[in-house]
Amino acid sequence: MLVDVMRFSDVSSAFDYKAGDDILLQIVNRIHIIFGEDLILGRISGDIFGLVFEGRLTESEMQAKFQCLVEHFKTPLYTNDTAFIADFNVGIASRTRRSVTATKIISLAEAALKQAKNNQHQNCSFVNDNENSVTGRGLALKADLTRAMKNDELELYFQPKVNLVTTEIIGAECLLRWNHPLDGVLFPGTLIEAAESYNMMNELGHWTILHAFKRVRCLNKKGINITVSINLSPSQLYDSGLPRLLSDLLQEYEIQANMIELELTEDVVLSNSLMVKRQLDEIRAMGVKISMDDFGKGYSNLSFIRDLHLSAIKIDKTFVMDLEENPVNKAIVKATKLICDAKNAEVVAEGIETVQQLNILKDINILSGQGFLFSPAVKFDSFVALCETGNFKQLLADKVRSAAS
Incomplete structure (x- = not known):
């Protein structure tokens, strides 16, 4: 695993090499x-480290391991009384044959790292020595993805969105998973990487939207009437057929438009594209909700937030x-709440993990949220069971008792 520390040059530029060495240490x-x-663990070059894991590990x-690395580095590092949050690009190469040299594995990891740096959606890229190159891995993923959509290897997981006061489930975010026959469960980054690279994003997006509508219809039949959020990629909003697809599915599955919410990332919502604005206006006119995901993760432009008609803003878990x-962080969350109140938009807190965080959010009058405190994303049947339970009061009470003991 090659780990490249992003924006490390900012430290050296702002201070000196000693500060940079302190951060690296x-x-x-x-x-x-x-x-x-x-x-x-070794230092390969200025801001790149090499990590070697023993044993045969799947993608x-x-x-x-990459996600574990990212999560642990969300807590800032400090030098000269200044905080530095370390983000990484990661290239991973796996050796499955003894005949493959260490030099070859490092070369593959370097190629994977280069691809990770060029990928807008995922900062981690994987390759193994059975592929001639990262491009070979991508071609294999393309064939695998085509097969996966035909053979129902893709699956939607659901993470509950919760009323933070009553702890009742009021919605869900559906998240794509790939049950790969060889590599196990793959997360959206790998899927999007393959789909974007080979112009399959609209096809994958259509699959996701169609199956999300099917699940919403199933929930409705069970008497579970909640809003389900679907993540859209930037390229999907440039698909002129998207509004028609949504309109047709709303009619076919007899779903009320306000039970569907499309989640867009900051870069999409804040883009100055006339086509994107027209698409959003047409979709919003149907009654479908539009929300911004990961607010604050990028470079949010408040003038665009002011002018856009968003039904919700989801505060990024880093805050x-x-x-x-x-x-x-508390002040930022409060300010976001004030802006959303003025816009009559809902505020949703992402990444809630502790009872203390929950209590602070309630004190700020944030009424909606999601996170591992309540539930991770789960399979559909498990999500239905959670909905039928009613709320998370007993779960929270158990966690409070456990923390006190």
Whole structure:
């Protein structure tokens, strides 16, 4: 695994090489804490580290290690009384044959790292020595993805959106998973990487929308009438057939338009594209809700927030996870709440993991949220069971007792 520290040059430019070395040393120490002292870790170049994991690990297992790395580095590093949040581009190469040299594996990891840097949706890229190159891996993914859509290897998981006061489920975000026959469960980044690279994003997007509508219809038949959010990629909003697709599916499955919410990332919502604006206006006119995901993760332009008609803004989890200790994060969440109140838009807090975070959000009068405190994204049948339970009051009470004991 090659780990490239993003924006590391900012530290050296703002301070000096000693500050940069201090940050790098903190990164090394934290990586050892995450993965153990037995990890083989070395500095490849200025801001790139090499990590060697022993054993035969699948792509999904390596993706899990990448996610673990990302989560642990959301807590800032400090040098000269200044905070630095380390983000990474990661290239992973797996050796499955003893005959493959270390030099070859490093070369493959470098190619994977280059692809990760060029990928707008996923900062991690994987390749193994059975592929001639990362391009070979991509071609294999293309064939696999085509097969997956035909053979029902794709699946939608659902993460509950909860009323933070009553703890009742008031909605859900559907998230795509790929039950790969060899690599196990793959997450959206791998899917989107393959789909975007080979112009299959609209096809994958259509699959996701269609199956989300089918699940909403199934929920309605069970008497579960909640709003379901569907993530859209940037390229989908440039598909002129998107409004017609949504309109046809609303009629076919007899679903009220306000039970469907389309989640867009900041870069899409804040784009100055006339086509995107027309598409959003047409979709909104149907009654379908439009929300912004991961608010604050990028460079949110408040003038665009002012002018757009959003039904909800989802506060990125990076602002939620340190609420107990970071007064600035709390102030940002409060300010977002004030803006949304003026726009008559809902505020949804993402990434709620502790009862303390929940209580702070309720004090700020944030009424909706989601996160592992309540439930991760789960299979559809498990989500239905959660809905039929009614609320998470007992679960929260158990967690409070457990924390107190």
